[in-house]
Amino acid sequence: xxxxxxxxxxxxxxxxxxxxxxxxxxxxxxxxxxxxxxxxxxxxxxxxxxxxxxxxxxxxxxxxxxxxxxxxxxxxxxxxxxxxxxxxxxxxxxxxxxxxxxxxxxxxxxxxxxxxxxxxxxxxxxxxxxxxxxxxxxxxxxxxxxxxxxxxxxxxxxxxxxxxxxxxxxxxxxxxxxxxxxxxxxxxxxxxxxxxxxxxxxxxxxxxxxxxxxxxxxxxxxxxxxxxxxxxxxxxxxxxxxxxxxxxxxxxxxxxxxxxxxxxxxxxxxxxxxxxxxxxxxxxxxxxxxxxxxxxxxxxxxxxxxxxxxxxxxxxxxxxxxxxxxxxxxxxxxxxxxxxxxxxxxxxxxx
DNA sequence: AAATCGTGGAT
DNA sequence: TATCCAAGATT
Numbered sequence: 001x002x003x004x005x006x007x008x009x010x011x012x013x014x015x016x017x018x019x020x021x022x023x024x025x026x027x028x029x030x031x032x033x034x035x036x037x038x039x040x041x042x043x044x045x046x047x048x049x050x051x052x053x054x055x056x057x058x059x060x061x062x063x064x065x066x067x068x069x070x071x072x073x074x075x076x077x078x079x080x081x082x083x084x085x086x087x088x089x090x091x092x093x094x095x096x097x098x099x100x101x102x103x104x105x106x107x108x109x110x111x112x113x114x115x116x117x118x119x120x121x122x123x124x125x126x127x128x129x130x131x132x133x134x135x136x137x138x139x140x141x142x143x144x145x146x147x148x149x150x151x152x153x154x155x156x157x158x159x160x161x162x163x164x165x166x167x168x169x170x171x172x173x174x175x176x177x178x179x180x181x182x183x184x185x186x187x188x189x190x191x192x193x194x195x196x197x198x199x200x201x202x203x204x205x206x207x208x209x210x211x212x213x214x215x216x217x218x219x220x221x222x223x224x225x226x227x228x229x230x231x232x233x234x235x236x237x238x239x240x241x242x243x244x245x246x247x248x249x250x251x252x253x254x255x256x257x258x259x260x261x262x263x264x265x266x267x268x269x270x271x272x273x274x275x276x277x278x279x280x281x282x283x284x285x286x287x288x289x290x291x292x293x294x295x296x297x298x299x300x301x302x303x304x305x306x307x308x309x310x311x312x313x314x315x316x317x318x319x320x321x322x323x324x325x326x327x328x329x330x331x332x333x334x335x336x337x338x339x340x341x342x343x344x345x346x347x348x349x350x351x
Numbered sequence: 352a353a354a355t356c357g358t359g360g361a362t
Numbered sequence: 363t364a365t366c367c368a369a370g371a372t373t
Contacts, residue, residue: 044357045357045358045359046358046359046360048359048360049358049360081357081358081359082357082358083356083357083358083359084356084357084358085356086356087356159352160352160353161352197361197362198362256355256356257355257356257357258356258357259356300357300358301357301358302355302356302357302358303355303356303358304355304356305355340357340358341357341358341359
């Protein structure tokens with residue numbers, strides 16, 4: 001874009017934002033901690049999904065100190081259903097570092113803030129520009145889509161190295177007087193006008209400066225390579241209840257998928273062995289009978305894999321030594337533990 | 352660089 | 363039903 005147009009572009013964009021921006025909870029604060037929480041929750045997550053989580057979370061943890069020393073189990077319960085649970089643990093680790101190393105003041109420069117757990121290039125720029133009015137780029141999917149059209153950039157936005165192209169574009173265009181509004185304006189424009197499909201170009205405040213619109217190519221951008229489809233894994237899941245109504249429950253490992261979340265025991269279906277036998281061996285219990293062999297059947301789709309679950313309710317007899325991270329608990333107790341959505345589905349069909 | 356890491360809504 | 367995808371970060 002020619003330099004004499006950049007001034008009009010940023011003015012029209014920010015002016016549009018001032019009139020049309022959405023009223024969102026995190027837009028009623030300038031507390032860097034609260035901005036931080038919102039930005040982490042919003043990573044790969046829709047605004048409508050985040051809003052109730054954000055409100056509950058900040059009611060529970062009003063200050064950075066409240067979050068820094070919260071019990072991890074409680075923290076994960078607050079995050080339950082939001083997904084990408086490492087975000088919660090990284091956020092707490094980052095917050096704790098700010099409390100202990102920076103005297104509870106969130107750093108106001110990219111060098112320091114980028115070292116915090118869970119704070120990548122986008123989140124760093126978002127906090128710096130929105131909370132501290134620093135002229136820093138904050139390039140997310142919206143920004144890449146909008147600018148790929150405005151500037152007619154055809155690089156594959158699925159390629160990691162492409163982000164730098166858009167960061168440089170923002171550095172050229174950004175309103176240094178209102179950097180937070182400018183960055184949020186690009187994102188709101190992407191969410192409300194310059195949408196992935198059927199962009200509302202006739203309502204766009206910057207269509208005069210949009211190369212793709214003026215060439216009738218808005219719907220052909222951005223260029224994004226496709227991803228592979230999910231792999232399928234089949235499990236037998238056991239609601240294994242003892243004579244006192246307590247269920248076998250286990251905590252997942254602290255790394256990898258659904259880290260530190262609790263689940264009913266699940267055995268990957270194997271051609272060569274019975275899942276019931278594996279359950280008894282792995283958990284050192286004895287199945288004494290079936291209550292419901294077809295309690296529930298469903299599939300749960302993650303971003304990169306699909307779980308096909310066949311759930312059954314069985315009677316079990318406890319033995320002496322349970323493995324680590326395995327407990328027998330009542331349903332009431334289990335409901336206080338953080339569980340992933342597929343396990344909540346099973347919990348919901350038990351009395 | 353490419354995989355991993357959740358969930359629910361839209362098309 | 364299938365696919366995409368939404369304010370990404372980590373490894």
